[in-house]
Amino acid sequence: MVIKCPFCGPRADVEFVYGGAAGLTCPPDDAGDTAMTDYLYRRENPIGPHRELWVHRHGCGIWIEVERNTLNHVITRTGPVGETR
């Protein structure tokens, strides 16, 4: 894959490290077991567009957000975290 880092431009995927789904927030301490378990262990695993975090480890070192189609790896958008929506 080629991922377009919003800070460095298009780079090979080997420069990046995957960081899981974007937009998840840890529930508060008193949210209860179900909410906590959902957050920790249940993911959408969608077929199609997926918003996710990557860090440009062998580049600028900055976390970015990527929208990638899980079916064919077509990347529709990349940008700084929180700004691709």
Added chain:
Amino acid sequence: MRRPTKEDVGALIDPHTTLDFTFDGKQMTGFQGDTVASALLANGIDLVARSFKYHRPRGIVSAASEEPSALMTVRIDGLEEPNTRATQALLQDGMAVQSQNRWPSLEVDVFGVLNSASAFLPSGFYYKTFMAPSRAWPFYEWVIRHIAGLGKVPAEPPTGRYERTFAHCDVLVAGGGAAGLVAALSAGRAGARVIIAEEQSHLGLGLLPETGTIDGMKPWDWVGKVVAELTSMPNVRVLRATTVVGLYDHNMVTLAERLPALNTAEAQPRQRLWKLRPREIVLAIGSIERPVLFENNDRPGVMLASAIEAYADRFNVLAGRRAVVATSHDGGSLTALRLKKHGIDIAAVVDSRNAISADVAAALKAQDIRCVTGADVVAATGRRHVNGVRVRLRSGDVDMDIDCDLVALAGGWSPNVHLFAHTRASLGYDADLGAFVPGEAPLHVHSAGACHGVFGLADAIRDGLTAGHNAIAACGLTPADVVMPDITGGHEFQPRPPVGLPQGLNQNRVFVDLQNDVTVADIHLATRENYGAVEHLKRYTTLGMGTDQGKLGNLNGLAVLADIRGVEVGDLGTTTYRPPYTPITFASVIGGDKGEQNHPTRRNAAHRLHAEANAHWVNAGLWKRPQFYPQAGESDLEAVNREVLSVRACAGIVDVSTLGKIDVQGPDAIELLERVYMNGFRTLPVGKGRYGVMLRDDGMIFDDGVTMRIGETHFIMSTTTGQIQQVVEHLTRMLATECRNLDVFVTNVTESWFSCALAGPDARRVLKGVTEGIDLSPTALPFMGCAEGVVAGLPARLFRISFSGELSYEINVPSDCGTALWKRLLAHGADLGLKVYGVESMGVMRVEKGYFVVGREADGRVTPDDLGLGRMASKKKSYIGSAALNLPALKEPGRRQLVGLVPVAPGIKVPRGATIVEKGVHEGGAPPIGHVTSQVFSPCLGHGVALALVAGGRARMGEHLTAASPLEGGDVVVEVVDPVFIDPKGERLNE
């Protein structure tokens, strides 16, 4: 046999340069430019292999990478490569070529007896037959593997260089035939950066047999002109003997290049694997001729018609004297006419169709070539080599025998869709061609010519120009002025639908896939046993597996299957095409990444000094760290014991530069620390440090270390050696997501500092003599205090922290001052008994103190409470992991907890990695209740000590358990004790 040299034939050989080689030990000669296959044919060798399963005699079938049979072990200059396709390997002087899968020899192969038993050895035979007893399977497998198979892996690693290389270009043209050449030409003239890769060692070989003219030139001369222009362009790179082997996501393409001079020692690599990222890809990889199915269609002497012609055209080699052409389209007859011109007698053209084109019929007649229409070749005769064919008219059961020593298979042409299919784009079935063609093209991929289903010279060239034009436009370049050349003569290409198999064949002798010995009978069997879906068929019969991946056999196999199931081939679909298109060597995948180049080696500032002190090295991540410093005559354990006792009695220094150091600065720095550490940092005064533990989201321990507050908004955080990258990214991730409003900068400063720990009861006395501007008294610089000043004449940060349990100072100086600090400390401390110690000795002391280590005790499955740190976790704040700590599973009483273990009997070690079970009950398999995480010999206590995680361990103090370790030689009874073995009150480190 080789014809006497004539000027206009043998385009690729130089008959003036003779090369010596051996085949199975027999001395032979060939010419410069020969392939191994053409040289063998020139020497009259027809039997070149024994088949995979039945050990049937096999000959050369093709002239390219689709070859299923002629796989050889080729040895030159100490390099041995098995399963080399003789049709692709260039002959070299001194080459030793050996046939495979035969014993004792090709001619007399004892396993050939399997052939007569082949009716009893259908697909799945081994698995059905050798079911019982199941424990005998390893023996059966050993026997079967000795009988079946291809070449053997050489015992020695390959000599010479293999290389990986990376490149970019605007347009990659895969295939250097007519379509590929014009696509590359138009892209090159438009100024695009072009790479054109051709699998054969020459471009445009497919145009050799063409009879018409291009722009008034012979087609082969036109090829020469185009190649000369391409070669002269600085923006075009021509790669010969280079196969495009894989298309991957986002235009990643891999190419396997075979360098011509295989034996040029070190000067250039033998093979090169290209990883290429073109903007646009033009696929022009042509088509593959389909074999015709009949009994014994695998006999040496049965070859693709196009291959017979190729050997004559390119190498001046005639594969036989008298040929029968088996075909079902006009192309077969046209090939027959050209073969006759080359000097091969044509015994007959056998065409399954009832009628052929009038002009072709007339041409055959003019050459006095017999043409049998409405008939099929139903069998080849001859045991070791074809000596004739049996022909049966479709109108009746009239058989006739025709003598010949060569059978030319011309079953039609299949577009080569392998690379297109790597993109996962769909294929369509073209009923006229009887083959699959590319469907809708994915972005950036342009097919052209025969692989696009566009046949015939003029049409292919037109298609190549279109593809080139589209690729250039997609690159945003202005297409250059390349006009369609003027083409005369040649024949119109006529597609032909496949014709069903003739009736009444012995299906056990009709080979669909030569490399895997898959017959028509096997496909029938698979269907009967409900493996009639294409993917099932492939796995059950191995049809289409092996080094050729069914390039010749797949479509015929699908046609047979469709016939059995009464459906169209197009409705069956195909199996998934996966890279690589042709096999590539592991050596080329590895390239230079081996031995010392496998990964970088990191050496810290004082590396040379450690080496001079006879350090024994240990790898920590990519770092080399001194493990201990053995003296003459000392065992490893003696060296470690000496170092530990010396530190505990006097003082020692250890290099801790590799520990991660992160500079955290900014008005909100404290807020970040509060969020990532489970314990509080808000009350930490400037000039003091605090030990902190980080958790993951799920409540498990992630990392630990001391963070010093060296300014109101300035902190130095330390991390485990192997985790620095992860911790930095953990922090930056927080700052990019939930803590994005915080004003903090996080910088990895590990490599900017050289750090060593000076530890031992005499540490202060040693330090005092070399320190300026820092008050070292316990009140001014207490445990967990920090100060800046000058140590040994160097600017230094002094942290009073300890990993040994002794009074200890971590001295940090800029990296380039590291060697000076190390030398000056040792010089100054020599009289006071200061010695160096390594990380092994440091590890012994930390186990004696019961300190946990990330990766050992904290293995990603332990909570703070498991390690006895439950009370350290703040109750006043929310931090990463705090919510998860409330989950019931993390509070279960039976969780494994950190304890110490000592052997009950004197003088025994606790076995490494032992499983803990209840004492005495493990015979017969008691459930494990824990495991040893670290074990050392404690020189201070004089016996072995261990740290372990044991279920409910803290409530088991004084209990006797068994540490079971079959690997380390048995069981040891241990007593559960407190994990802090030395100085439990911490008096020494607070001194």
